[in-house]
Amino acid sequence: MKPKPTTPLFALMLALLMPLFLQAQKKQGPRYYHLLIGTYTNGTSxxxxxxxxxxxxxxxxxxxVAEGVKDPSYLAVSANKKFVYAVNESHNPKGDSVSAFKFxxxxxxxxxxxxxxxxxxDPCxxxxxxNNKNLFVANYSSGNLTAYRLKADGGIADSLQTIQHxxxxxxxxxxxxxxxxxxVLSPDEKYLISDDLGxxxxxxxxYQPNAKRPLKxxxxxxxxxxxxxxPRHLVFTKNAKHAYLAQEISAKIRVFNYASGKLVSIQNIEMETPDFKGVNGAxxxxxxxxxxxxxxxNRGEANDLVVYKVDKATGKLSFVQRQSTFGNAPRNFAIDPTGNFLLAANQNTDDIYTxxxxxxxGKLSRIGEKLAISHPVCLKFVAIR
Structure with missing residues (x-):
């Protein structure tokens, strides 16, 4: 039996919808990404x-697997995706290091x-x-930060500046x-923001990228x-109108208005339930x-992910959900660039859940099996070329 010919109306609808379909595909981005995982190597990693x-x-x-590098805990990927940088957080009282890799x-x-x-x-x-011109490292235990010049081949040149808090x-x-x-650099890269827990x-x-001492x-x-x-980690909105600060000890999220290098606090919202009495660790x-x-x-005895709805007009947050990470110490997590999945790395139970x-x-629901990996610390996505 011969298939029926396409009707003119169906053909017209197809012609109208196809550009929208292609645009949606383009907006979604690539299907496959590299997932880079930084770890501590004092276990089996x-x-x-x-x-x-x-x-x-x-x-x-x-x-x-990039072997032979000690405790590559936190990672950064260059904007051109050609280089990866890792702090080597080995708790060395004489000082630790930072490493560069071609990717x-x-x-x-x-x-x-x-x-x-x-x-x-303890660089963390x-x-x-x-532009892959300068690199910045936060040293937790010594309470300082270091700026480095980068070479054309992605390698780290000698340090430019160390600032002691x-x-x-x-x-x-x-x-x-x-x-x-x-x-953390501001979206326009005119400022560097440094959160100090202590x-x-x-x-x-x-931030003046070409100066001998780039930070003032x-x-x-x-x-x-x-x-x-x-204060622990901070993230900006893309339009740089708002910033959000995770505060480790109090387990609260502080919301800032941001303009011209100035942060103005507008909200401080709890991560925990009012009756929570255990140990926390945002x-x-x-x-x-x-x-x-x-x-x-949130780590400690909470070990969960907290979801908030963002009011884009004001930047303020409203609570949506608390979701267990099914492990202990979710030190880091990552959202894939398509926004379909969130991966949580439980450092102390050696697993990652999707x-x-x-x-x-905005709500989360667990899928699939856990990924077993020793002491996962940092997750980064890079599109596969």
Missing amino acids: KGIYVYKFDTETGKVALEQ DDHTGKLTFINALPSYGT YVSVDK TGGSVDATRQKTPHVHAV TDKVYEYT PAAQATVTVDPASG ADIHLSPDENFLYAS FKINKTT
Whole structure:
């Protein structure tokens, strides 16, 4: 039996809908990404792991392992996807290091370039500017941050500048000294923001990429948060009108208005239920790709992900959901660039769980089996070329 010919009306509808379908596909982005996982190597981990991630199914398959690098805990990927940087957080009292790798975004292979001292102890965060000109490292235990010049081949040149924070705050156990926990560039890269858990301050520096000393205190040099808050990680909206700060000790999210290098606090919202009496430890924080929702992880005895709805007009948050991470110490998590899935890395139970994101409600639901990996610390997605 011959198929019926396409009717003129159907053909017209197809012609009208096809551009929309193609546009939606283009907006969705590639289906497959490399998933890079930074780890501590004091267990069975061998270094940095690279998996292939399917953004339609949430499934992963091992591609590569960069072995021989010690404790590559936190990672940063260059904007051109050609290089990866890792802090080597080995708790060395004489100081730790930061490493550079060449990255093949087709195969996922990492090739070691070089490493330099971090000029501090327990480096916990690394970031790189969009032009791959300068690199920044936060040293937690020594309470300082270091800026480096980068070479054309992606390697790390000698340091340009080390800035030492001073002081402390009210928590006698955790805030005797400064503890720099993040170094985040503003979207326009005119400023570098440094969260200090030990001093309950967010430091702001103007950034001049070509200067011999690229960082100088901004006009608003610091923003002080509530005592015993413990600033940890901060994320900006793409339009740079708002910023969100995860505060580790208090387990609260602080919301800021942001303009011209100035942060103005407008909200401080709880991560826990009012009746929660256990140990907390707020950790990572990310916006969904469409910025309709904010996600934050809480460790301690909570071990969950908290979801908030974002009011885009005001930047303020409203609670949506708390979701168990099915493990212990979700130090880091990542949302795939299509916004379909969230992966939570449980450092102390050696596993990563995948959650499906409902893009309408923002809610999370667990899918698939856990990915077993020793001491996962940091997750990064890079499109497969």
